Amino acid sequence: MVRRFRSQGLEQEAWFYEEMECLQGAAIARCYGFFQVELSDSVNIGLWDGDKGDVDDEGFTEADKPRDERPRVFSLLLLERLGDRIPFYQPTPEGARKDMEDIYSDMAELGIYHSDIRWQNYLRAPASPPGLPGLPSPYKHRTYAWRVIDFDISEKNNFQPIQNIFDAESFVERVFDNIPTGSPDDPWGH
Numbered sequence: 305m306v307r308r309f310r311s312q313g314l315e316q317e318a319w320f321y322e323e324m325e326c327l328q329g330a331a332i333a334r335c336y337g338f339f340q341v342e343l344s345d346s347v348n349i350g351l352w353d354g355d356k357g358d359v360d361d362e363g364f365t366e367a368d369k370p371r372d373e374r375p376r377v378f379s380l381l382l383l384e385r386l387g388d389r390i391p392f393y394q395p396t397p398e399g400a401r402k403d404m405e406d407i408y409s410d411m412a413e414l415g416i417y418h419s420d421i422r423w424q425n426y427l428r429a430p431a432s433p434p435g436l437p438g439l440p441s442p443y444k445h446r447t448y449a450w451r452v453i454d455f456d457i458s459e460k461n462n463f464q465p466i467q468n469i470f471d472a473e474s475f476v477e478r479v480f481d482n483i484p485t486g487s488p489d490d491p492w493g494h
Contacts, residue, residue: 311340311379313456318381320455324414329439331407333427333451334384343376385435386451387428392486400426401480403448405473410443411452412468417459418452421475423488425454 318338321328328334343349390400404426411418418425429438429449438447461468482488 311377314338314379314381316458317454317456320416320458320460321381321383323460324411324416324455326442327407327410327414329384329436330441331410331448331452332455333386333453334436336382336384339380339382341378343378345376347376349378383453384430386430386453389428390423390426390450390483392483392488394484396480396483397449400450401476403450404452404476404480405469406441406444406446407448407450407452408472408476409465409469410441412463412465412472413443415460415462415465415468417461417463417468417471418455419457419459420454421472421479423479423483425452426479427451427453 315338318335321332321335321338324332325335390396408418408421427450429447429451430436432438438449440447479488
């Protein structure tokens, strides 16, 4: 679910999940659908309508609102429930860095570059059961213990896969070097 005037980013994320359908359940969360409904003015959705505590919309002015976005559209991207993030102040779990490098390699095969490479976007694959079992990567032919999320600012490009892989690996290295110290290195300045 996204806040008011934020549907376009979620629409883009849904588009990337569709583009990476072959990686769902292997490298990224399974996507069960993208849904939108236009709400009447009489429907209120708590923080979505800017109630107190709506920190996501601080500094969000009329000029910041997308001109072509309908103001009363509720958007929902329904994804598989994933596990926890990689814990700080501990050695990184065995295989986690290799999983991330291979996941970004899988995405590169599809011409997709994840433009938001940071610790917050790495989640553990769901336990099975109760979750569905992980699928093997169609490119690396193995299952991953981790998933990558958050594709609203990703890009589809026509670079050779090696270029996207090289770019991603430099950021993955920075992120993983900082996990044991509890410093979520954010290459993008978020």
